[in-house]
Amino acid sequence: MKKSSILIAGGGSTYTAGIVVMLLEAKETFPVRQIKFYDNDKERQQKVAEACEIIIRERAPEVAFSYTTDPEEAFTDVDFVMAQLRVGKYALREQDEKIPFKHGVVGQETCGPGGIAYGLRSIGPIIELIDFMERYSPDAWLLNYSNPAAIVAEGTRRLRPDSKVINICDMPICLEDIMARAIGLKNRKEMEVRYFGLNHFGWWTSIQDHAGNDLMPKIKAHVAKQGYTENTPAGQHKEESWLEAMRAGKELLEIEPAFLSNTYLKYYLMADETVEHANKSYTRANEIIDGREKEVFSECERVVQQNSAKDTTFHSNEHASFIVDLARALTFNTKERMLLITENNGSIENFASDAMVEVPCIVGKNGFEPLTMGKIPTFQKGMMEQQVASEKLAVEGWMEGSYQKVWQSITLNKTVPSAKVAKEILDDLIEVNKPYWPELK
Template sequence: MVNAKDDRKFSVLIAGGGSTYTPGIVLTLLNGLDKFPLRKLKFYDNDGERQKKIADATAILIKERAPEIEFEATTDPKEAFTDVDFVMAQIRVGKYAMRSLDEKIPLKHGVVGQETTGPGGIAYGLRSIPGVIELVDYMEKYSPNAWMLNYSNPAAIVAEATHRLRPNSKIINICDMPIDIMDRMAAIVGLKDRNDLVFRYYGLNHFGWWTEITDKQGNDLMPQLKEYVSKNGYWVGGDYDKGTEASWESTFKKAADVYKLDPTTLPNTYLKYYMYPSWVVKHSDPNYTRTDEVEAHRQKLVFGECKRIVDNGTAKDTDFKPDEHSTYIVDLCTAIAYNTHQRMLAIIPNEGAISNIDPTATVEVPCLFGSNGPERLSMGKAATYQKGMITEQNSVEKLAVDAWVEHSYTKLWQAFSLCKIVPDAGIAKDILDEMIVANKDFWPELK
């Protein structure tokens, strides 16, 4: 609950207001007004038509549940970024059309096609860098005291770029994937949610390992979790996974095989793309990828529900629900606003958090969040296996940012070739050359 002596109310901007995740964030904000009160909520998107579909339904939702909150949606950066305390950034440069190419071009060459890993992730990263930097610059120009919570993908490359290009900006790069997994861990051991867990974790974004998990009484939960994950991965099933899409079911279950590579830790699900790329390709349909699944399922449901709300003039019976993605973001805002020092993950410059990893690497580790942002916690040394993996993948991410900054074809080819997912430099070049044509409207001209 909010301290009775603290009567502040906050102004929040969702940058990427047309995202299908926006309704979940709005509901989480409305459900959490007792701990994070709002005076204003804004949407900003450069696609006004797409945003309007979400915004029109949101206006009804706010009018019915919290009419005291001022709401507006705009495509004007000055209007959007003026007088805000927090910016929640969730943009997708190139939208689903480019995501589809990120997935399908590599698959044509027998390589994993995925939006945040491998060639597809690198391609998306080069599109995202200028988009996120633009948002940071708008925030600093119009609301210089605001904080940005960025969860635009691919978070690893975006974080590497923002820390390098805007090192003093108040941007915190985050990801909800470990949060989703920790909620699953809590369900597996019979606890309410991730906030009942105390954890140690280290790695890169979408590329990390839990080394310790206890409950708040200090009881070691790792043996029970390891036994479960070794057989089932992170798949919970039953009501918990009701409505979970097929591709995610496969991902959660595959964690069982990833775990076997290092039974001393528990892995992030995305490691399957790096450790079992041949399996992933074999089980992928190059003509129907995750983008097609999202457009047929999540996007259709979200925009359909928004239209139904607008047509009916009420959101009282909506089936929109908060999710892990949104609760984590609001928890972070609350921790910063009220200086709670809650322990949560962030993607930040290493600076000794993992003692035997490059201090300039952009790593994902637990931090204590307060009014000055994240304070990294020491995770000690990475084991030999993890150190090798992290060093290789972080080099890929650094090369990708180098390529964007220097407009370097060679650096980008190096990034593609070094990536563990890509079998050799020849295939890397074939994919890169095709990616250059596909991204001609988004990437700098490479030399």
């Protein structure tokens, strides 16, 4: 059985240890011969890498491991690049959230002006990763988790249209696991879904079990009572901002009772309530800085100090399992059905062919084939057209260094009330993003 060489780009991420654990847990069905880390932050990566080196040594000593800040060393001899970049780290995420809030607009990492700001930081580094991969391992695949996936996907479509890049997101996967547990199933793999939309902007139209039984009524009944919150251990100990988004599923079902909505639609359809109830001085970024960020690096330090990971709290999760499942499907031609972000090209019949949409695809060794979702209703089509236009303008603004197009991008975003407010937000965002954005004229 083929053994793969994996490069995790963004080796210092708080998600990296979970991906490593998942790779080791999956070694019977997806064997790996080598795991590498690459990051431009040497010190941060080293803290994660030293702990992961111990985990690999104890659980799979036959797997080679290395970490580096040198592109040639990192990208040579790899089959998959698993990219999870956070350009600007949490310090800039905090600004992505707090600057819009200052102007009475939703402050969120991937939605609204904050998502556009993050996208303008992410396009260049992702293109750089693609170029490194094609120079040193031209047959490899880049599996991109880096946010905001919609803008990054449009950027890769425009700038590297022939590259072996697959853009993915774990949020629908997380929600599908919640749905499955809520109705007594083991996990999402016991369900077959139909879904259409954009990244962080979509709807489930059908969910069945493998025998073809309709599961939507049971799931909707749960969501109508308590949104996507769940009465299981997996649903406990979540940050309040996360739980608030899960609870919003109830209101989203009232707005669109025919389908099940991705929770991120809360930020577009319930923007006024989101702003009203938000803690604008202590946002989701602060929760993560004080929570997961500290927990991960504290656990890395503990593992290194005791020189053992036998009792580590690091574990696999939806984020890790999805990207490993995708790599396995590409390697072993499993024909697994997975939600991917892809150029539409008729998958949604009455939608722009060049839009980057999120739909189920069949994945095999030659790539993936999107399933046909047919025509979509006017409400969803109208929202998606506005959002796609905003995302395309953001990418064009980055490519052309155009202040006008980025301003138009923010103005078109449904979370923003006017062009005047959009301009005020943009001017504030430019100040904090100067090291990362192209100069806008």
